[in-house]
Amino acid sequence: MEESELREAARRLLTANLRQGISPWTGQPYSFAWPSTQTYPFQWFWDSCFHAIVWTHLDMEQAKEELRTLLRAQRPDGHIPHRIAWERTATYPYRFYLHSRSARNPWRSELVQPAVLAIAVEEVHARSGDDAFLAEVLPGVAKFYRWLAEQRDPDGDGLISIIHPYESGIDHKPAYDVVYGLKGGWPTAAVLACRSLDLVNRARNYNLGLIFRVDRFSVEDVLVNCIYAQGLAALARLLRRRGDTDEADAFARRAERVEQAILTKCRAGDGLFYDLYSRQEKMARVKTMTSLFPLILDSIDRPTLERLVRDHLLNPGEFWLPYPVPTVARDEPAFNAGFRSPLASGLWRGPTWVCINWFLVRGLRKHGFTAEAAHIVERTKELVLRGGFREFYNPFTGKPLGARGFSWSTLVLDMLDNQA
């Protein structure tokens, strides 16, 4: 693919993956893109947020529709599912059963995904200037972030906890091996541990009080909390625009508190950041791209930031590979640049993913690391031009891997557009 074709190729893919209709369960209209027709024929929370961001460059109405569809699945208490089956489907019914409280009609899951929603809404508003859209969606968005604060912070330190790896979107990240007590970095064991955790959570009927009491998998994930903090800050800015100063102040304060908690509690002596797990808040010390995520925060101090970028991101022995940024540092025993199958290799155990680069590039640009950001954008572009929109790529060779026609890899369009 030539660079000049990128935009039309992105449009073609998102249009091919588009699903529209009326849900047989709820009678509501839906309009969103599947992450990929091959392996992910449903709506996913953070995928949809990324799709909406890309749609702002191609079709603004569709950007809004993708987010509206997500919000239609919101429960009255504010929760928004990590995965939604708007259509009748024969694919993976067991997953819906396992992720739901309902045996009869498990169309939405009880899990969540990284809270990119307010960031996506802010992007749509910034490019469309559509105040009516903002007025329409903001109450639901605020309710979701309130739900997270009220339901997912059992120790009240500001950091939210996930109850399953699928909630970070980084399913088989090797840092979770530590939480399971797995040794040896065998990916299949991590994949199976995820599945058995599904059974345990289902058996507890997704009762959060019970799940946190039992404390089998409760992780204050650095990536999840960095995105949460950035989402809260975006929400605060949007509420301020609408003149809702009190709510805006409250969310801005919460954003600062989450940032401070990440910066003080998750940082280790090597200058990297690690997830905290269990009530004792033990550190899962495996170096993954999650460890770099605090560079997207607003209030990170300069020395901490410099160390994160210069000692680690730009270190060829860890993250600065030919096609950065790998999901796991290359000097970790679990690091695997290649991929055979989800069961044999797991996901997120080495290859480079476009959505991670999208976040890190935003952070680098915000803090003035323009050349480093430009390098990652250039390399990401090369990956896509050579290999197409794939799920992930080998960080040494650039070989495309995983699902084909993978929707959020079109984020490269947003990365290039913001560079201009």
Ligand code: GLC
């Ligand atoms: C995989 C990814 C997750 C993503 C989903 C749909 O499960 O790990 O992050 O949301 O696929 O693309």
